[in-house]
Amino acid sequence: MCNAFQYRDGILCCEDVSLGDIADRSGTPVYVYSAGAMRDRLHEYVRAFSGQNALFCYALKANSNLAVIRTLAQAGAGADTVSMGEIRRALAAGVPPSKIVFAGVAKTDDEIRFALQQSILQINVESLPELKRLSAIASSMGVDAPVALRVNPHVEAKTHDKTSTGRKQDKFGIAHDRVPEILAHMRELPGVKAVGLHMHIGSQITALDPFEAAYARGIRLFRDMRAVGHPLTTLDLGGGFGVTYRDEQPLDAQGYADLVARLASGLDCRLLFEPGRALVAEAGMLVSRVIYRKITDDRQFLILDAGMNTLVRPAMYDAWHEIVPVRENGGERLPVDVVGPICESSDVFGRGRMLPPLDSGDLVAFGSAGAYGAVMASDYNSRPSPAEVLVDGGRWALIKPARQAEEQYADESIPAWLDEVPAA
Secondary structure, eight states: OOTTEEEETTEEEETTEEHHHHHHHHOSSEEEEEHHHHHHHHHHHHHHTTTSOEEEEEEGGGOOOHHHHHHHHHTTOEEEESSHHHHHHHHHTTOOGGGEEEOOSOOOHHHHHHHHHTTOSEEEEOSHHHHHHHHHHHHHHTOOEEEEEEEEOOOOOSSOGGGBOOSTTSSSSEEGGGHHHHHHHHTTSTTEEEEEEEOOOBSSBOOHHHHHHHHHHHHHHHHHHHHTTOOOOEEEOOOOBOOOSSSOOOOOHHHHHHHHHHHTTTOOSEEEEOOSHHHHSTTEEEEEEEEEEEEOSSOEEEEESOOTTTOOHHHHHOOOOOEEESBOOOOOOEEEEEEOSSSSTTOEEEEEEEEOOOOTTOEEEESSOSSSSGGGOOOGGGOOOOEEEEEETTEEEEEEOOOOHHHHTTTOOOOGGGGSOOOO
């Protein structure tokens, strides 16, 4: 657990607020985020890059709650977005358009038009067809789109296969050896202006080696393209900085900054970074209540009111989240399978977890749950969605209430013919 979550008088707290009090008042399951932890993590990276021309654009896909975005925006972050909806969220949370990057492998015409209408900082282009479509739309609007080509450096990120994005078999980016050809072609296209290069090789990377391999290739390409006359001013190095879920050693911000400074020495350009998980994962916990303790011949199950619809990462990635009791009870720790209520065998958070005796009504908390938690939650089984809470010192607020079944189907309708009385 990060420093924002500590036991006080036997009760787990977020900053100065008891998770038990939050659960009693907001209901469970509930995601709880520490504003202080998010700001501290952002400032750690900003301090490490002092002296370099760097902008950190928070990747909204990790956690797109407006209060989370606003917290980081007020601390100086921009926004990395992958849809029109995320651009709208960033704007609604107060992020200036001049700090918004639009990325993603598939941008619709409507999304492109909206991004251009907002005069955002940069559009990261991932293919020649996308570039041509952007050119046609921008020229029809009479504007020049600021473009950074996403380079696929063909580097193994040494992370989970499903979160690797910089290998030649991945769907992301343009092969690095095709970038010169596409930049040359861009000069002939109206409505697009090459401002930089972009790369992002994956997520939850905990070693510097993959970054060094990818950045060395990308920076060499950047220098070469400048040398032949392309006026590039921005180098977008993406994100992917790993955090601690179990026993991983997260990247040292200063060591990472020193690596970039060495590789980009003398480049004289603006650097963009797009951390998501690194800013919010450890700043959040998921609090859930025990429904039953079930004992069989060879094991014990702790059945929670949170399920794979609440936190899908264990089912999707076999991901580990630390699970701890909200109230310390000092009992003997015994192995227990922690599971949810969903009618799926994959609805398991952890097997053989060592926990003290817990029973119906007790609370548990999942560590490092601030990223890819609530944002990936679903209405599966028509169970209430999780609530979300932001804590800042001794203050806390419900920033998203649980969504009950009636609200989930409020926008559905039954065709009139289904109400007709069938013929005898």
